[in-house]
Amino acid sequence: MPAASVTAIVVSYESAQVLPACLDALAREGVPAIVVDNASGDDSRRLAAAKGARVIANTRNEGYGRANNIGVAAAHTPYVLIVNPDLELGAGAVEALLAAAVRYPDAGMLAPRIVEPSGRVFLQPRSLLSPGHLNRSGAMVVPQGDACLPFLSGACLLIRRELFAALGGFDPAIFLFYEDDDLCRRMRDAGHALVHVDGAEARHGRGRSTAPSPQRRFKARWHLAWSEGYIARKYALPEPGPIRSLENLGKAIGYGLLFNREKMSAHAGSVAGARAWRRGETALAHEGLGDAA
Known part of the structure; x- marks a missing residue:
């Protein structure tokens, strides 16, 4: 062919x-x-x-x-x-x-x-x-x-x-x-x-599509956490619980105290994404795309 x-x-x-x-x-x-x-x-x-x-x-x-x-x-x-x-x-x-x-x-x-x-x-x-x-x-x-x-x-x-x-x-x-x-x-x-x-x-190249930055780490982990909740609900799987968010919050605070902005941003993004999903916010609305498919 x-x-x-x-x-x-x-x-x-x-x-x-x-x-x-x-x-x-x-x-x-x-x-x-x-x-x-x-x-x-x-x-x-x-x-x-x-x-x-x-x-x-x-x-x-x-x-x-x-x-x-x-x-x-x-x-x-x-x-x-x-x-x-x-x-x-x-x-x-x-x-x-x-x-x-x-x-x-x-x-x-x-x-x-x-x-x-x-x-x-x-x-x-x-x-x-x-x-x-x-x-x-x-x-x-x-x-x-x-x-x-x-x-x-x-x-x-x-x-x-x-x-x-x-x-x-x-x-x-x-x-x-x-x-x-x-x-x-x-x-x-x-x-x-x-x-x-x-x-x-x-x-x-695994991850070389865009240059890394704390802001992009936050955004990526926001969407990873949101999408995990969305997929779990879509397929009636066990949904992520608040314990993981508390763990990520603790890690974000810890890395902040160590002045590690990249890791702090990553864990903070996970907390924010999971919280947005639990509150019913959509990924599209978060990105300013509205909710239309």
């Missing part, structure tokens, strides 16, 4: 440092890219256009899943490839993923072997949305070949475009975090396999 049957969707937000390498790797694979930029203040849009990508310039930060939904809606190929801007596909990776899609027609999503800077292969051993018997402590054993897994990383996913649309795409109520776990769960519930393709490799 030719690479012309797939369009890459890359969501950028202040990603100018890593975006060129991501787009260069896609170009080497012959894959056209749609870059959905979430109102970056850096050169992300200009760099994407210079690399030949089609750029959709959002006037506000729509969040990860919602921006991907916008990108997929603009694609017309049978397959879409969700790609984080800090991920670089290896040689032949797209061809291997497309060949696996033909080999495994029941697969709803396929992902490459994702290698982190340390050389570790990333696999997700646990998830709030996984049955208890599938949750594992520690690292998972890396498959020696293709394998069906309970979850795939949202850093790189090959998906049939029509199936993505039929399932409603990423949950538009989520601004950040758990959107990929939620999509994996809905794929499995609809009877589609999630396939790790060992013959396809990608290198992932």
Whole structure:
């Protein structure tokens, strides 16, 4: 199956440092890219256009899943490839993923072997949305070949475009975090396999999409805590209790006394996000997006 049957969707937000390498790797694979930029203040849009990508310039930060939904809606190929801007596909990776899609027609999503800077292969051993018997402590054993897994990383996913649309795409109520776990769960519930393709490799920078700062740590942990509560309620799972918030509050105070702004901001964000969820505030309202899906 030719690479012309797939369009890459890359969501950028202040990603100018890593975006060129991501787009260069896609170009080497012959894959056209749609870059959905979430109102970056850096050169992300200009760099994407210079690399030949089609750029959709959002006037506000729509969040990860919602921006991907916008990108997929603009694609017309049978397959879409969700790609984080800090991920670089290896040689032949797209061809291997497309060949696996033909080999495994029941697969709803396929992902490459994702290698982190340390050389570790990333696999997700646990998830709030996984049955208890599938949750594992520690690292998972890396498959020696293709394998069906309970979850795939949202850093790189090959998906049939029509199936993505039929399932409603990423949950538009989520601004950040758990959107990929939620999509994996809905794929499995609809009877589609999630396939790790060992013959396809990608290198992932893990967290290098945007530069770190105390403000971004606060925001990320706010959304992580909010999304955990939202997902738990969506699937009728045990909801996070106040004890965790008290623990995070204590840690925020402790790190504040140590003048560690990054860790103080992270734990304070967890407290604020959990409190907002318990009070019924939505992630979209928090980001000024309203509550419309």
